[in-house]
Amino acid sequence: MTRFLNFIDGEFVAGSGEAFANHFPTTGEVIGEVSAAGRADVDAAVGAAKAALKGPWGRMSIPERVALLRKLADGINARFDEFLAAEIRDTGKPRSIASHIDIPRGAANFNVFADQILTASTETFEMATPDGGGALNYALRLPRGVIAVVCPWNLPLLLMTWKVAPALACGNTVVVKPSEETPATATLLGEVMNAVGIPRGVYNVVHGMGPGAAGEFLTSHPDVNGITFTGETRTGEAIMRAAAGGIRPVSLELGGKNAGIVFDDADLEATLEGLGRACFANTGQVCLGTERLYVQRGIFDRFVEGLAAKARSYRFGDPFDPATTMGPVISAEHRAKVLSYYDKARAAGATLIAGGGTPDVAGYAGGYWVEPTVWTGLPEDAAVVRDEIFGPCTHVTPFDTEEEALALANDTPYGLATSIWTTNLGRAHRTAKAIEVGIAWVNCWFLRDLRTPFGGSKASGIGREGGIHSMEFYTELRNVCIKL
Numbered sequence: 267m268t269r270f271l272n273f274i275d276g277e278f279v280a281g282s283g284e285a286f287a288n289h290f291p292t293t294g295e296v297i298g299e300v301s302a303a304g305r306a307d308v309d310a311a312v313g314a315a316k317a318a319l320k321g322p323w324g325r326m327s328i329p330e331r332v333a334l335l336r337k338l339a340d341g342i343n344a345r346f347d348e349f350l351a352a353e354i355r356d357t358g359k360p361r362s363i364a365s366h367i368d369i370p371r372g373a374a375n376f377n378v379f380a381d382q383i384l385t386a387s388t389e390t391f392e393m394a395t396p397d398g399g400g401a402l403n404y405a406l407r408l409p410r411g412v413i414a415v416v417c418p419w420n421l422p423l424l425l426m427t428w429k430v431a432p433a434l435a436c437g438n439t440v441v442v443k444p445s446e447e448t449p450a451t452a453t454l455l456g457e458v459m460n461a462v463g464i465p466r467g468v469y470n471v472v473h474g475m476g477p478g479a480a481g482e483f484l485t486s487h488p489d490v491n492g493i494t495f496t497g498e499t500r501t502g503e504a505i506m507r508a509a510a511g512g513i514r515p516v517s518l519e520l521g522g523k524n525a526g527i528v529f530d531d532a533d534l535e536a537t538l539e540g541l542g543r544a545c546f547a548n549t550g551q552v553c554l555g556t557e558r559l560y561v562q563r564g565i566f567d568r569f570v571e572g573l574a575a576k577a578r579s580y581r582f583g584d585p586f587d588p589a590t591t592m593g594p595v596i597s598a599e600h601r602a603k604v605l606s607y608y609d610k611a612r613a614a615g616a617t618l619i620a621g622g623g624t625p626d627v628a629g630y631a632g633g634y635w636v637e638p639t640v641w642t643g644l645p646e647d648a649a650v651v652r653d654e655i656f657g658p659c660t661h662v663t664p665f666d667t668e669e670e671a672l673a674l675a676n677d678t679p680y681g682l683a684t685s686i687w688t689t690n691l692g693r694a695h696r697t698a699k700a701i702e703v704g705i706a707w708v709n710c711w712f713l714r715d716l717r718t719p720f721g722g723s724k725a726s727g728i729g730r731e732g733g734i735h736s737m738e739f740y741t742e743l744r745n746v747c748i749k750l
């Protein structure tokens with residue numbers, strides 16, 4: 267049984283909080299014990315992070331930090347199989363996903379932000395002064411200080427390093443609070459930090475729950491200078507309230523109820539391939555996933571039939587087996603939530619096209635399985651059409667006109683992402699501009715250039731990360747005005 271310790275000031279330490287079990291979602295078995303950080307441990311982690319700003323890390327030049335970031339990427343790649351196994355055991359996600367997305371992106375994030383900090387510029391302005399002389403203004407890009415990084419469980423290493431890498435590139439120190447469901451890769455990264463020579467206190471990990479525990483102790487800590495969070499919208503609200511004390515900046519990437527829009531001129535095969543992934547990949551546990559589809563009436567029946575075939579094509583089982591294409595959901599609690607929506611769909615009179623229940627997976631009866639599911643026939647105010655479910659399921663509604671599709675897609679408090687499918691260029695531009703989201707994909711889904719602004723509008727978040735936008739969040743700009 268693995269014991270996951272906190273990582274504070276360069277050392278692995280047991281926390282004073284109550285330890286809790288770590289489950290393998292594929293079997294439901296307890297495979298580890300997580301040592302939770304108490305308030306004193308969080309104080310120690312934040313204290314170490316604060317002290318490290320004044321140590322060798324704080325004095326390092328950008329090229330020296332960049333060299334260390336590249337070593338971190340190499341360090342993850344050198345232990346690729348260990349990271350892969352750790353992520354698979356925590357999440358149950360298939361090897362085919364974790365080895366192509368989670369772990370490579372976990373390493374790549376360090377290289378991407380190493381490149382970014384080398385080219386992150388600031389502005390300068392010359393001005394005239396009343397005495398006939400002049401002055402020169404230029405901005406310094408300085409670290410904010412100690413950054414709290416609060417992470418979810420769906421893409422643990424990928425989303426954690428997406429925040430840690432730019433924070434370190436900009437010269438900050440971090441205290442990471444991984445999801446209580448997925449402690450493994452953040453802990454393992456502590457070993458890599460030590461191995462490549464990241465000074466102690468620069469990267470810290472505290473384990474535990476959110477409210478009244480490590481998450482809240484960290485986000486309300488007065489010595490934390492900025493908070494970055496990915497997760498549920500209600501948690502984002504709680505974190506914003508905590509950040510208000512002391513006026514700390516937040517970057518929040520929150521929930522979504524993303525709409526896909528399919529016009530009748532779309533390439534149907536490519537659309538089904540893309541939206542099949544958008545609906546079901548990672549067992550639907552991707553904030554960018556598509557849980558509402560609006561399909562033009564002329565191709566509605568063919569589309570629904572094709573999507574149902576995609577839903578039925580998944581193979582459940584051992585996540586280490588390369589043939590497995592769908593894993594369980596993260597926990598028994600989350601499965602109960604997803605299945606409660608399957609019940610609500612039934613009660614509301616949905617037409618069930620595929621799935622709708624739990625599969626029998628031979629040899630893995632204790633796993634948290636749910637079937638990929640497609641419904642039609644519900645009104646737009648049905649819970650299944652309005653709420654973020656975060657499962658492998660989607661509801662498909664027909665539409666007639668572009669205006670109608672946009673009105674339906676925009677009728678939600680959320681505004682994270684969309685995936686629009688059409689071969690009409692004018693329509694692609696028009697809909698991408700009119701839909702109220704942070705990320706509009708056209709004829710693709712989850713195609714990621716890490717230099718682009720990434721984040722949500724409306725209740726899906728505040729701020730953008732990625733490329734220069736991460737540099738803006740993780741640095742404080744100071745204007746210097748020199749009288750010449």
Ligand SMILES: NC(=O)C1=CN([C@@H]2O[C@H](COP(=O)(O)OP(=O)(O)OC[C@H]3O[C@@H](n4cnc5c(N)ncnc54)[C@H](O)[C@@H]3O)[C@@H](O)[C@H]2O)C=CC1
Pocket residue numbers: 416417418419420443444445446474475476477478480481482485496497498499501502504505519520521522552553600603654655656
């Ligand atoms: N990427 C996303 O958009 C994600 C969305 N979700 C959605 O959220 C639902 C709940 O899943 P959870 O794991 O409970 O998400 P969550 O948003 O509650 O938890 C995410 C992280 O925030 C921490 N946290 C929770 N409450 C906190 C607080 N008051 N202060 C500081 N930290 C806090 C948690 O410990 C965890 O590390 C899911 O059913 C799903 O719908 C879940 C995971 C990722």
Ligand SMILES: O=C(O)/C=C/C=C(\O)C(=O)O
Pocket residue numbers: 418420421425428496497519551552553554714720
């Ligand atoms: O940065 C990415 O490429 C992926 C982001 C995915 C999420 O933020 C999520 O699912 O929560």
